[in-house]
Amino acid sequence: MLKQYIYDDLVFWDKEYKDYEDLLSHIMETLVSKNYVEKEFEEALIIREKEFPTGLQLDGYAVAIPHGGSQYVKKDFVSVVTLRNPIFMNRMDNPEESLEIDILFILGFGKSETHLQVLKELMGLIQNPKVIEELKKGTLIL
Amino acid sequence: MANSKIEIVVACGSGVATSTIAADAVKDLLKELGIQNYNLVKTSMTELPNIIDSADVILTTNNYKTDKKPCFNVMSFITGINEESLKSELADIFLKLNN
Numbered sequence: 001m002l003k004q005y006i007y008d009d010l011v012f013w014d015k016e017y018k019d020y021e022d023l024l025s026h027i028m029e030t031l032v033s034k035n036y037v038e039k040e041f042e043e044a045l046i047i048r049e050k051e052f053p054t055g056l057q058l059d060g061y062a063v064a065i066p067h068g069g070s071q072y073v074k075k076d077f078v079s080v081v082t083l084r085n086p087i088f089m090n091r092m093d094n095p096e097e098s099l100e101i102d103i104l105f106i107l108g109f110g111k112s113e114t115h116l117q118v119l120k121e122l123m124g125l126i127q128n129p130k131v132i133e134e135l136k137k138g139t140l141i142l
Numbered sequence: 143m144a145n146s147k148i149e150i151v152v153a154c155g156s157g158v159a160t161s162t163i164a165a166d167a168v169k170d171l172l173k174e175l176g177i178q179n180y181n182l183v184k185t186s187m188t189e190l191p192n193i194i195d196s197a198d199v200i201l202t203t204n205n206y207k208t209d210k211k212p213c214f215n216v217m218s219f220i221t222g223i224n225e226e227s228l229k230s231e232l233a234d235i236f237l238k239l240n241n
Contacts, residue, residue: 052155052187052204058221068156092160093205093217107159116162123163127222 001114002078002121009034010079013138019087021046024066027079027106036075037108044069045106053090055099056126062099063126064089067107067119076115078122079106082136103135148180148239151197152216153206157186160203160220167219168201171229177240198239201232 009030017023024042031037048054048068055064086100105122109115125131152168154161161184172180185193187204194200194210201216212235218228 048155054155056217056221057223059223067159070156070158092155092203092220093215095204116159119159120163120166123220123222 002118002125005076005078005118006080007077010036010077012079012081014082014084016084017087020049020064020066020089023081023083023087023104024106027081031077031079031108036073036077037069038072038074041069041072041108044072049089053092053095055089055091055101057091057093057099058127058132059129061129061132062091062101063132064099064101064104065107065119065122065126066104067109069108070110073108073110075108076110076118077108078118079108080104080135081106082138103132148177148236149196149198150180150182150201151185151190151193151199152182152201153185153187153190154203155187157184157189161185164201164203164216164219167225168216168232171232172236175233175236175240177236179240180236199235 017026024045028042032039045066045068049066054066055062081104083102086102088098089101091097091099152161152165165182165184197211200211200213203217203220205215207213214232216228218225
């Protein structure tokens, strides 16, 4: 199910951004112009990340799964971003701690129930270090 | 206490995403334990303080702490790391509350 929400135009390989807000502002250009979200989505995700960060420490690596702003989502999506140089983001279950993040899955879902299925599937996927390695190399076709 | 339901609150940042995944895992665990007499509520971290008084146990993905009630970080249900030890900790408290 996850696969069908990962659109080619929302996969960003090997990018360089100085921080999360910089990353988001670049991705927003595509998200808005391709009609996935309304522009308010950006602020919703920034606020959300500040209040309740989405960095996940996994077994030897870390990923972030920014999500929120469901009221601004027009078309459900999962955007995959891999970074050449990691950015710092805070840890969901310990917001005082920052993690070096070089792979993000930005989730945009409206009020549909399907997004939970997708999120679950994604969680299963990101627990596999091989999948993450392949994603970073850009060799894994999801 | 015998006939009162265990009141379980599961909270995450939005009250929608990670809390739902954790809540499903908690329901599975309760089923394994044969506990049916419970009420599980999902909420956001913002709403959590408003319903804390009615809860028997609080589970969050944000490492929330309060002295009022037993709290558990259920991030292991999301990441899969240390999931078994979390399950056994939760099993202990659920079985205790169920008695």
